[in-house]
Each structure stands twice: as C-alpha cells, then as structure tokens.
Amino acid sequence: MNYNWNWHIFFEPNPTGSGTYLDMLVSGLWLTIKTALLAWIIALIFGTVIGILRSLPSKTASWIGFAYVEFFRNMPLLVQLFLWFFVLPELLPRAAGLWLKQLPNAPFWTAAIGVGLFMSARVAVQLAAGIASLPRGQKQAATALGLTLTQGYRYVLLPMAFRIIMPPLTSEFLNTVKNTSVAITIGLIELTGQARAMQEFSFQVFEAFTAATVMYLAINIIVVTGMRFLERSLAIPGYITGK
C-alpha cells in the first residue's frame, strides 16, 4: 500500500489556529457527547410520555402513540434533520422563522432535538413493551390498594418497566451517540465532522478516521461497562436478569 503514514500528525498544529489536530478531534468528541446527552434526555422524556400513552386502555391515547411512533420511524433521520433545519423555519410565521434561523448554534440545537425526537419513538416502543411485559396483577394490585391511575404508573408500573428495559435502553443510548454523526449534514462539526475536516486539511485520511474510530469504540466500552454495573444494581430479584 503506497500510503504515507504519519502518526505524528496529531501533534502538529491545525490550520484553524486552535491547537493541534488532536485538540480538534477532542473538541469534536465533546460536541458528540454533549449533543448525544441532550438528545437522550429529550428522547427519554418524550419516549416515556408516548410509551405510557401506548400502554393506556384508551383507544385515542394508544392511537396517538401509534401515530407518533410511525411518524418518526418511517423517515430517515437525515430527512428529519433537514425538515427541522431547512423546512420548519420557512413554514413558521416570518418573525418566528427569522428568530429560528438566527439562533446561535442552530446545528447543535437542531441535532439534539432532531435526534432526540427520532430516538424517542424507539424509547416509546421499548417502554410500551416493558409495561406490557409486567404481569396484569401489578396493575390490579395497584388499583386494589387505592392508587389512582397516575399513582399506579408513578409508583408501580414505571419503576418496574424501566428496570426491565435497561439493557435495550443501553443500546438505544449508544444508537443516539452514533446518530449524532448524521448531523454532520446540517453543519454540526462533531467527532466524525472533525475527522473529516482533519482529513481535508492534512490529507492523512486513515490516521484521522482511525482516531475517530478509537474514540467511538472508547465511548462504547465505557457506556457498556458503566451500564452493566447499573443494570446489576437495579436488577429486579426474581427476574432472569436479577439474582
């Protein structure tokens, strides 16, 4: 392979004047983490609401939940980001659209909200499945104890369901991290974007992508290890995952 390897490139100054190439990648890594965390909070909030709606006995509620999930699942994430970024400001009243367009850090907020809503549909499906997997007696016992529907969800169903769906939620969080890279298309210079920029500045393609790859692997390993501890301490005794 006639490719000129140069692993010292990371310690050479980058042309943007913000330190070395390594600094560039690390700043991308932080942006990836920040975007993913914000997106994940949004996904958890909306996913929980929609997941609960899907599990309610009311026809209207479960239809709303179904429509929400179908809407966000049947369009590519890239297209959804374009809708939020390019289309939404044009369809709003002029003043609101202008305000949106002039928002500082628009790619960051669009990415966090867009990826967050995209992932919320998946969280909702997992949560609805988790609630459905609980024995019917749980809900009945809550009612028999005199808990209202809200209290039943708050104190009985949700704590159980969330602990059961911990493993799939871990992989959904990792998907959130990976999906933030799609925001490169709306100008968010996160980890993949910085690797791409480094490749364009320095022509050291493979070093740049190798570094980004190692960083993504590191995020994965850290999250998976951390979640394994959390899962163990939150496991419900008597369930397969519990002790």
Next chain:
Amino acid sequence: MFDNLDFDVIRRSLPYLFLDGMSFTLMLTGLSALGGLIFGTLIALMRLSGYKLLGRIAGLYVDFMRSLPLVLVIFWFYFLVPYIGQWLTGASRPIRVGAFTSSLVTFIMFEAAYFSEIMRAGIQSISKGQPAAASALGLTYSQSMRYVVLPQAFRNMLPVLLTQTIVLFQDTSLVYVLSIPDFLGAASKVAQRDGRLVEMYLFAAAVYFVISCVASYGVRRLQARIAIVR
C-alpha cells in the same frame, strides 16, 4: 404559509428524482440486503462453528461494526475501497472506484454485522433435534446447514430480515455525505439548483414515509401469516 411555494418544481423534476435517484436507492438497498445477508450468514456460521478463533474473529467484527456510526463507516470505505481494489488486483496505484461500487461495498460490510445477529438468533432458534436428525441421516455439516437448518432459520427470521431491510432503505440516504445522487441526493440537487428546499424536502420526506409505511405494513401482515403456520 404556503403562499410563495411552488410545488410544480416536483412535477418538473419527477423523471430525474425517480428514474435516477430512486432507482439508485432501490438498487443499492436490494443489492446491499442480498450481499449483507450472504456475508451475515457466513459470519453467523463462523460464530456458531465451535472453532474458538473463528468465532472470536467474527464476534469482534460484529461488535466493531456495530459500535461505529454509519457516516464514519461510509467515509472509511470511500477512501479505503480504492486501496483494497489495488491490493486485490495487484495494480500499481489505488484504482478508481465509482460512487455506486463504493457505497455498495460499504453497506454490504456494514449490514453484514446486523444481518449476522439476526441469522444467529434464527439458527439458535432451531431445535437441537434438527441438526442431530440431519447428521443421523448421514448429512454432512454443510449439507445439514444448507438443507435443514438455514432454510428454517431464514424462514423464521424473514420478518426481522425485512424490517432490517426497511431500516437499510432509510439508511442509504446517508450516501448524501458523499454527494451521490440517490433519491435524497437528487431531491437536494434540484432543491439547491431551483432554490426550492421546502418543497423538495417535504416531498422527499413524504416519499420515504409512504414507502416505509407500506413496506412495514406488508411485513406485519407477513408476520401474522407466518405466525399462524407455525
């Protein structure tokens, strides 16, 4: 709100959008699904082969691919495929590779990791008695896989495989990062040329939505039919 929109731009660009863009997208989806399934099955067989080293390599490959974002993998292969081609053909310099070939290789290698997990679950769902009966009948390992285990595993996993193909169909839109005119790329080209972002992106979203909805409805019906047979 829709005053200054011109939806006629969609009608004018329909032939380009579908004959060039959508046919690229569908071709890429179909061939990647096929290639991903073949490689994925091989990886699944490696993992279940009982040879420690082989299983370990396959497992590492799957974990590795699944922890990387698709966009990064697309960039990797875009730059790597010319060198792989050079190495395979023994040429003196990196060979030129077209956009389609490059993205096809990317998606096959990427999807193989996901399809292999599905096929592994499918093979493991076959009861132990089946391969045992096959070898009792005198079938070799490859015969028993080919005629007994894999057909059943494939059949059981068909709905999941098709759902993954719908995900793949949506994911192919990411070749946008290489400025390749797939369906979304074509829509975006027209959008930028005519300054009609709103109309084109709304239309593209609607097309993806309708195709994915119809396809997943079809998968749900198929699943119901298969469930009864079993």
